[in-house]
Amino acid sequence: MNDLSSIENWDDHIFSDGVDGRLYNDQHVFEQELKKIWYTTWVYVGHESEIPNTNDFVMKSLGLEPIIMTRSKDGNVNLLINTCTHRGNKLCSKSKGNQGSFTCPYHSWTFKNDGKLMGQAYPDGFKNADKSALGLKRVPRIASYGGFIFGSFAEEGPTLEEYLGGATELIDRLLANSPSGEIEVTTGYLKHKVRGNWKLLVENETDGYHPGFVHASVFMVSNSRINELYGDKSSSLSRDYGNGHTEIDLRPEFRKRGEELSWFGTNKERLPDYVEQMKAAHGDEKAREIMIDGTPHAMIFPNLFIAEIQMFVIEPISVSETVQHVTAIQFKGSPDINRRLRQQTMGSVGPAGFLLADDSVMYERTHQGLQTKTGYRTYTGRGNHRERLDEDGYLVGDSTDDLPSRGIWKHYKSLMEA
Amino acid sequence: MSLANINYSLLREAEQFLFVEARLADENRYEDWESLWADDGVYWVPAENAEIDPEKEMSIIYDNRSRISVRIRQFLSGKRYAADPEIKVRRVVSNFELLEEDGDEVLVGCNAIYFVSTESDDEVWGSRNEFRLRQVGDGFELARKNVFLVNAHKALPNLAFLI
Structure with missing residues (x-):
């Protein structure tokens, strides 16, 4: 039996009336799914009504990524990766709340709830740092339909409505x-x-x-x-x-x-x-x-x-x-x-x-x-x-x-x- | 607090009743366990934490008396697959306190640790429990059972035994 580390021909594993049972329990397949499904297509993240007010936030996920879903002052919904851009510490440990910014407990970097880096502790040490490039990583595409908010890690691709289709x-x-x-x-x-x-x-x-x-x-x-x-x-x-x-x-x-x-x-x-x-x-x-x-x-x-x-x-x-x-x-x-x-x-x-x-x-x-x-x-x-x-x-x-x-x-x- | 004012005899009676409740639940003696309940009994296991309002937010279990009865009949149907093969449970209940006495009712608090062996795994559960017991005749009936799981805020596996 060939292993599934690099599937060349999916016709050998997915048939018109069944599938290779290993597709449910093979680690290589799971990693490919993350890449080609969860980190590519539109994935449902949360609902507009979970963050009705300015500065509301709620912890969500996309694939394996913890995501902070926020409503910033401009009324927009943001999907932010919950990882401080300094050393990688988990930024927020609360499941929900209302706040305009997030301060990393490790070295006290502070981010606005739209992801922008606001402040760094002891700023004199950052003469060479480009603050604008150190904002939180964002889910690049976000769209909602009927209040249902979806995110996609693909920079380009079908629109949400094209993806949802009928x-x-x-x-x-x-x-x-x-x-x-x-x-x-x-x-x-x-x-x-x-x-x-x-x-x-x-x-x-x-x-x-x-x-x-x-x-x-x-x-x-x-x-x-x-x-x-x-x-x-x-x-x-x-x-x-x-x-x-x-x-x-x-x-x-x-x-x-x-x-x-x-x-x-x-x-x-x-x-x-x-x-x-x-x-x-x-x-x-x-x-x-x-x-x-x-x-x-x-x-x-x-x-x-x-x-x-x-x-x-x-x-x-x-x-x-x-x-x-x-x-x-x-x-x-x-x-x-x-x-x-x-x-x-x-x-x-x-x-x-x-x-x-x-x-x-x-x-x-x-x-x-x-x-x-x-x-x-x-x-x-x-x-x-x-x-x-x-x-x-x-x-x-x-x-x-x-x-x-x-x-x-x-x-x-x-x-x-x- | 004054230890002198504790009603030890009432505490012992309540404990004895709750030891029986625990054993019937451990041994999946569903009908016997159900018979402990008052007609207006409520069985509550909140999700997230003890502060949620069960009338507005999700609970893992929020059964009125008729839903307790449906739950028991489902266990007895022979087709409650989540509990078949039988789930083996042993719990230790401890740290009993009389929290309130109110007419013929008494509120009892305790802690519980459960060792649970299901078809797929062995699990340890832990909770703070509160019971409102109502005195009837020379015993009690169960008017309210609240089970505040220590890890209620996390994703939990099936809970298909009497917790």
Whole structure:
């Protein structure tokens, strides 16, 4: 078996219906992924609402890099590398706060929150130093869509909107469910660590085949109707938007029910304020349609999972460790639905979540299973005989098909070959 | 503080109750553990720190009594994969103090260290625990259990045992 230190031909490792199992657990592959994916493409970093005020900051990450996301006086968002330009000390150890500058505790260099070097202790010693060249290193490109801030370490490349492509519709669909047209990330995060490769999580987020099995216990003990959405007879769809972005589109099932807020396991009577706000924002008919369709279940490659009522940010730690940061989505200005969004999120996700603890143990077992040295390859051909194009030209399949995995790996291959 | 004013007999009774609570949790005796709870019981394990407002921010566990019951039934379903194979746990609970007496309720604080053996690893967890116990008959029921994890601010692995 050839090793993976320098893959010449990715066709030997990524197939139309499966992949070389070693791609999940080889250190060389992980290093190439950092270079060609995490340090190249647009990666989700944080949300505008996490730093609403001047001088707010929050600690984030991009690839393996800790990033300080700040809002400077000019109102701009900055993504700064958290490393002092003097000797490399970690500049900021707080997870969030509000301050206009950051002083390194090692030799007291001070940086403005837009990254510029403001001051050096005992300045007489820096006669030959060009202060303007000693600002904090920045993520070179930053862009946001609908409040979602992405960064890219590539100086040049496609714009964020080109990269998102049809997936912008997913974010639009989410925002349409908020009467104010805006969402907020204000409830803090559950940080959940798994001993597994990051790609296992990405693929699972839009795997519509597993819920009926992995989450069977939830259907047994609660009156959840999730099993209707993901069964063999479900009219839900899996969709590949290209560029690795995928979704499970549950709208066909919700439209069959034709009940507002059924997507959220509730009804109009229980959230009257929200329903009134939606009608005021969209008009009765449009509000009804939106409240029947609900929010998306979509994986924006490589790290943002919009899971109807919560969002996950996937952070690779190493080839065999990943952290999922999860927070409840909040609709700006809609307290009655927000309370339910938080409660449902807390029950389902995080280390003790009714759903995510079971997903996470599957990530770990799959990661262990993939350690086999027997020339193993996965099989992701389910439903490849029934792939079809929707009216917008995107590939769709049944909700339990492996179509999202195939789309993710196709895009992955194109990035790794580049 | 005055040691003379400590209600030692109440403290001993509370300790004994919480030793049983700890043992039932260690041994995954889910139904027996659930039977300790009051009808209005709340089980809280905050994320980040003890200061967060669970009505506004994310908690790892924030169960009212009916959600405690769902949690227990999920453990008993035979399909709670995160806890199957069975997670082995032994905890030491110590440093008991009576923090408050309020009518028929008493607030007890203690520390806990847990050795946990899961399918994939052995783990050590640590926490500050606070219990609000309500006197009923000649015993107690559990009205509130707060578990403040020492490392709640960090990324944590699955927590699929009764902490």
